[in-house]
Amino acid sequence: MPMMGTRYHPGREGEIDPRFLGPLAARILELSRERWDHSGEVAIVGRSRRLEAVLEKASRVADFDEPILLTGESGVGKDSLAQAIYLLGSRREGPFVTVNCPQFQDGNLTVSELFGHKRGSFTGAVADRKGCFEEADGGVIFLDEIGDLHMGAQLMLLRALSSGEFTPLGSNQPRRVNVRVIAATNRTLSATGLGEHFRGDLFFRLRYFHLHQPPLRERGDDWLLLVNFILDRLQYRHGIAKSFSEQSLQMMRAYSWPGNVRELFGVVTSGYALSSGEVIEPEAFSSLIEMDGNHMARRVEDSAIRQMALNQGDFWSTIHQRYMERDLNRDQVKSAVAWGLTRVNGSYRRLLKLFGLPDKDYQRFMDFLRHHKLKPPA
Numbered sequence: 472m473p474m475m476g477t478r479y480h481p482g483r484e485g486e487i488d489p490r491f492l493g494p495l496a497a498r499i500l501e502l503s504r505e506r507w508d509h510s511g512e513v514a515i516v517g518r519s520r521r522l523e524a525v526l527e528k529a530s531r532v533a534d535f536d537e538p539i540l541l542t543g544e545s546g547v548g549k550d551s552l553a554q555a556i557y558l559l560g561s562r563r564e565g566p567f568v569t570v571n572c573p574q575f576q577d578g579n580l581t582v583s584e585l586f587g588h589k590r591g592s593f594t595g596a597v598a599d600r601k602g603c604f605e606e607a608d609g610g611v612i613f614l615d616e617i618g619d620l621h622m623g624a625q626l627m628l629l630r631a632l633s634s635g636e637f638t639p640l641g642s643n644q645p646r647r648v649n650v651r652v653i654a655a656t657n658r659t660l661s662a663t664g665l666g667e668h669f670r671g672d673l674f675f676r677l678r679y680f681h682l683h684q685p686p687l688r689e690r691g692d693d694w695l696l697l698v699n700f701i702l703d704r705l706q707y708r709h710g711i712a713k714s715f716s717e718q719s720l721q722m723m724r725a726y727s728w729p730g731n732v733r734e735l736f737g738v739v740t741s742g743y744a745l746s747s748g749e750v751i752e753p754e755a756f757s758s759l760i761e762m763d764g765n766h767m768a769r770r771v772e773d774s775a776i777r778q779m780a781l782n783q784g785d786f787w788s789t790i791h792q793r794y795m796e797r798d799l800n801r802d803q804v805k806s807a808v809a810w811g812l813t814r815v816n817g818s819y820r821r822l823l824k825l826f827g828l829p830d831k832d833y834q835r836f837m838d839f840l841r842h843h844k845l846k847p848p849a
């Protein structure tokens with residue numbers, strides 16, 4: 472178990488315990504300090520294989536010019552991933568411009584924000600305005616929450632992506648810029664998952680590369696590194712060193728973090744602020760994470776899944792045994808199996824492997840699922 476009982480005491484601002492970061496994240500942090508100083512530093516805490524794999528992929532696609540689509544639940548860190556790609560790529564000397572797509576509910580304003588306008592092109596356009604695409608010339612434009620981009624701007628964006636050209640509102644002079652597009656969404660990744668208000672052709676145009684940031688509950692012990700990282704920051708800012716009790720950590724370990732890293736920041740900060748002593752007990756934060764009993768219950772099978780992922784047991788010694796001892800009910804085992812199947816594209820052979828079992832266990836495994844009616848509907 473990393474970091475437990477070995478709290479690190481930060482010296483000055485910006486000092487981040489190197490044990491919180493994998494090698495690529497350390498590089499990204501360094502690049503962000505070169506680019507933006509300490510105020511804009513990008514710290515991607517976590518050393519899980521899932522996170523490292525995403526950063527690895529980010530570094531591979533960083534030097535291409537084609538668009539990237541980032542997906543992942545809310546609060547997983549898509550914004551920092553977009554910055555990381557920018558920093559790792561050769562455009563890092565150029566600008567990084569963020570557009571929050573849902574900000575504009577009006578077609579003209581959206582088009583104007585992205586592509587600019589000529590004075591008088593619509594009511595309220597009192598002067599010429601450069602759009603974000605021009606601002607981002609030579610660099611990267613980050614289109615956040617792309618699923619909420621106004622329909623009126625989607626066709627223009629599609630054209631800009633295919634031809635590299637666009638025309639500001641009210642102008643007849645096409646412009647050409649050299650911009651790399653990174654788009655993000657927390658909706659399901661499919662042309663239809665983005666909703667009927669999103670053009671399928673634009674979706675495929677944006678998804679040249681696809682990076683998926685996994686939820687925090689699938690990132691092993693990253694949550695614990697984040698807890699310590701956040702505590703360090705709070706200690707630096709408020710001068711008092713505090714840590715979570717064993718019971719508090721137990722509770723966090725058993726939680727599924729539906730709001731991901733953003734939620735964890737809130738819980739740790741609240742626990743730090745509300746605890747009277749230097750050891751943070753569950754009372755200081757439990758109201759935040761007990762709200763929804765479902766999220767605790769789900770973790771019973773999640774922890775079995777995690778044990779298997781860490782090679783601390785196979786299906787028989789984790790899920791099967793707990794099921795036989797009635798620690799897990801049928802629905803929980805079913806949902807663990809369903810979860811596993813989504814990881815392996817529905818193949819029971821590969822599920823076997825994921826669950827730490829040798830090929831020769833196939834028949835026994837399938838018989839068990841069948842006998843106890845644990846197979847999720849296909």
Ligand SMILES: Nc1ncnc2c1ncn2[C@@H]1O[C@H](COP(=O)(O)OP(=O)(O)OP(=O)(O)O)[C@@H](O)[C@H]1O
Pocket residue numbers: 514515516517543544545546547548549550551552656657697732733736
């Ligand atoms: N691995 C990480 N290490 C440190 N901080 C992180 C990490 N991941 C996310 N954060 C922080 O958590 C917060 C939420 O992350 P972010 O805003 O990037 O989420 P998001 O995926 O863009 O969510 P949404 O879909 O809701 O916009 C931010 O303050 C971010 O800096």
Ligand SMILES: [Mg+2]
Pocket residue numbers: 549550615
């Ligand atoms: Mg975001």
